[in-house]
Amino acid sequence: MLFRDALLDGQRVDLRVVGATIGAVAPAGALQPLPGEDVSLGGMLTPPSAEPHVHLDAVLLGERVPNVSGTLREGIANWASLRPTLTHEDVLERARTVVGWYEKHGTLRIRTHVDTGSRVAVEALLALRAELTGRVELQVVAFPQEGILRAPGRRQAWEDAVALGCDAVGAIPHFERTTEEGWQSVKMAFDLAERHGARVDLHCDETDDPGSRNLEVVCAQTLDRGFGGRVVAGHCTAMHSYPNPYAAKVVELVAAAGVQVVANPLDNVVLQGRYDSYPRRRGITRVDALWAAGASVGIGHDSVMDPWYRLGTANLLDAAYMLVHVAQLTGEVEMARVFRTLHHENHLPFGAAPTIAAGQPATLLWYSASDPIEALRTRACPRVYRDGVQVGVQVGA
Ligand SMILES: [Zn+2]
Structure with missing residues (x-):
């Protein structure tokens, strides 16, 4: 199989796949087709994307109990009513379906949160992780949706979920009862991660309240405990509303600590700003400022047809497309960077991004779009190859 004149990391190249491996990468025009070789012309080559x-x-629970108001509050209430009804098979079935959608869009690594308030869900997603081995790399974060200090039993369920083998420890400090308990929950998450050799991935300051200041505590803990590179802070939407001098301090701290901030623009643009009249704030973290400080930013899809967000396709290009709009990252270089994030920085929670080079596994994406901006504009599915075999295409078909 030969890709001719494809864009790879800003260069036009020819790339030959031999069996399951990348046989050669050379400047465009250097490789000639062999007799009978399958040739694709133009387009773009990238590593798989990561969620x-x-x-x-x-x-897929959004249709089971409709969120009539479309608000975060009703989403939380609906989830609380559904959670006791979950069964192992139900969770597995829905998660499997959506993993298949991700795969079709070229996403071969997925980090999922699981509400530790449901032991059923925790066990189902850990079982799915094993089932997907060799196909999609799944990481599971022990996420206490309703906090760990608000009511008896929640801390124990959260600790039990981590002990069952979750990859990362979650928390939701802005949802705890007091500011101090929020900070305490952050420290407890790091303690638990240290005990189990796990990573840390917090829902952090997902509010429009400029007084929600947990991210600085996450950064300080990361620095003090040497956790740099193993901590993700999700959402961080309060940063949007911080006074500028304080935001500047926190952004610098995030970069120094090596904490990755993951923006979830699809959910946050509709769930945040709900207590505003007009003007109505965008619930999105400060991606441009984080980039400028040298901090790492990821882009998540967050929800696929769930109680909080009834839409969603498991196409990360949709999340990227929303981000360039709401964060006003429509400069040419900015759009290209947002696209690149899906295939590079988004891999950091799993380690390094896969590289495309001779001798590496032929696990890659081919977009028919001629450049990143065209890929964002159309959001069309790439062709997905795993070890030289096109995903979703039957051999001989
Ligand atoms: Zn989330």
């Missing part, structure tokens, strides 16, 4: 933030336990 840093989704809730697979809740996917």
